[in-house]
Amino acid sequence: MSKRSVVIDADGHVMESMPGAVDWEHELEERYRSRAPRHLDFNTGGGRVFMDGKIWAKPWPRGRAIKGQDEPFTVQESHSGMWEPEQRLRDMDLDGIDVSVSFGGTIALAVCGMDDADLALGISRAFNNWLARYCQASPDRLKGVAVVPFQTPDAAALEARRAVEELGLIAVAVPTHVRERPLSSESFFPIYAEIERLGVPLCVHAVVGLHNLMPAGADRHGKFFFGNLLGFPTETMHAVASIVCEGIMDRYPDMRIGFMEGGAGWLPYLMQRMDEHYEIMGEQVGAQRLPSEYVRSDRFFISADPVEEGIPYVMEKIGAERVVYLSDYWHYDAKFPGSVPHVNAREDLTQRQKRLYLGENAAKLYNLV
Numbered sequence: 142m143s144k145r146s147v148v149i150d151a152d153g154h155v156m157e158s159m160p161g162a163v164d165w166e167h168e169l170e171e172r173y174r175s176r177a178p179r180h181l182d183f184n185t186g187g188g189r190v191f192m193d194g195k196i197w198a199k200p201w202p203r204g205r206a207i208k209g210q211d212e213p214f215t216v217q218e219s220h221s222g223m224w225e226p227e228q229r230l231r232d233m234d235l236d237g238i239d240v241s242v243s244f245g246g247t248i249a250l251a252v253c254g255m256d257d258a259d260l261a262l263g264i265s266r267a268f269n270n271w272l273a274r275y276c277q278a279s280p281d282r283l284k285g286v287a288v289v290p291f292q293t294p295d296a297a298a299l300e301a302r303r304a305v306e307e308l309g310l311i312a313v314a315v316p317t318h319v320r321e322r323p324l325s326s327e328s329f330f331p332i333y334a335e336i337e338r339l340g341v342p343l344c345v346h347a348v349v350g351l352h353n354l355m356p357a358g359a360d361r362h363g364k365f366f367f368g369n370l371l372g373f374p375t376e377t378m379h380a381v382a383s384i385v386c387e388g389i390m391d392r393y394p395d396m397r398i399g400f401m402e403g404g405a406g407w408l409p410y411l412m413q414r415m416d417e418h419y420e421i422m423g424e425q426v427g428a429q430r431l432p433s434e435y436v437r438s439d440r441f442f443i444s445a446d447p448v449e450e451g452i453p454y455v456m457e458k459i460g461a462e463r464v465v466y467l468s469d470y471w472h473y474d475a476k477f478p479g480s481v482p483h484v485n486a487r488e489d490l491t492q493r494q495k496r497l498y499l500g501e502n503a504a505k506l507y508n509l510v
Contacts, residue, residue, distance in 0.1 A: 146496045148481055149240045149503035150233075152401045152444050152467035154345070155223050155275060156246040156287075158190045158197075159295055162224035163271050178248055178488035190247055192264075193255045197247055198350040219469035228279035229470075235283065236469065237481040239500070242284045242507060243272065244346055244401070249288045251360035253319045254353035261290035266298055273308035284507065286312040286344055291319040294328055305339045312344045312399070313486045313505050319378035320353045324380055325387035325427070333393050342397040342442075342506055347373040369474075377403025378411055381443075385435045387414055388427030397507050399442040402469065406451035408443060412436050419455035437463070441507045445498070447480040452490050452498065461494050465503045 157163045157257050158180065165177040171466070178192040190197045199451045204370065222229035233241055247267045257259040269287050276283040287304035289297035315324065322328065323344065327434050348354050349372045356372025377400050384390065384398060415432035430434070435441060436459050444467040445452050456464055466484065469475040484495060504510045
């Protein structure tokens with residue numbers, strides 16, 4: 142690597158649901174193979190996955206068109222780096238990314254919304270195996286985030302252990318809620334205890350359009366525009382408030398937590414509002430200190446899009462050490478390639494802030510130091 146600071150993409154993606162990307166019947170243990178995910182062409186363009194008795198992602202009732210295309214997700218079809226690691230490495234070089242941390246796509250992110258909890262476990266194990274092999278193409282540069290079935294906490298804790306200790310994955314992902322249960326639900330405590338023991342972070346990743354995991358307000362508007370616009374930040378607000386205000390960071394004092402792909406500009410406002418509510422009615426929640434103290438702690442991290450104008454303000458309010466860079470590789474709205482040069486060209490960020498944002502903070506979040 143060059144003498145420049147190491148760039149770590151804290152949130153990129155693989156896309157295991159594309160046709161030919163993963164042979165699910167081969168990857169799944171034998172007892173799950175009859176229920177393997179199947180790719181479907183879809184009449185509005187792009188594709189879907191049939192699994193757990195449903196079509197994923199959930200079709201929106203109207204208004205999904207974007208830039209003349211029926212489906213924004215059709216853009217992914219040419220992004221083979223999402224399932225071919227050699228191409229991923231070339232793409233990383235194109236944007237100046239040294240290390241990429243990958244979350245799953247439709248199938249992996251849907252695990253916690255499945256009705257069939259046993260199938261969710263089988264798909265989790267198969268996906269984690271596949272992702273670990275993907276990362277083995279360049280273990281120093283490609284890192285993976287495990288999925289586990291939060292519906293069955295004991296099984297999820299065991300899978301987290303296997304994924305980290307045997308497969309080498311470096312974090313555990315969870316959506317902003319699990320089938321309408323907040324992340325502070327006591328039922329998830331066995332998973333958090335194991336994540337803390339393993340020394341890896343819990344990464345909360347917003348999703349849009351997946352059954353049982355739909356974002357707040359999605360049904361009200363019925364359009365992908367609003368689901369994407371409002372769903373990611375508002376769902377991440379729910380998750381931050383649940384984790385921070387209900388004392389999860391007190392109960393698990395060594396667990397690092399990252400909040401991914403929901404933006405960051407809203408966080409100072411939410412932090413102030415959480416403090417105000419805590420001062421008035423803090424006895425209703427489990428936190429032992431002002432919520433802002435947890436947000437400013439060295440265990441709290443949040444991702445910000447490279448083009449977010451509010452990054453300097455967020456850093457001022459919560460600490461420059463709390464904000465991490467994401468490419469969102471290779472989603473239809475990702476600012477890729479060119480996201481790293483864009484950050485380096487920004488005149489509103491100091492060199493120290495750029496260094497922290499582009500790599501050093503993510504290294505602490507994922508224990509890559």
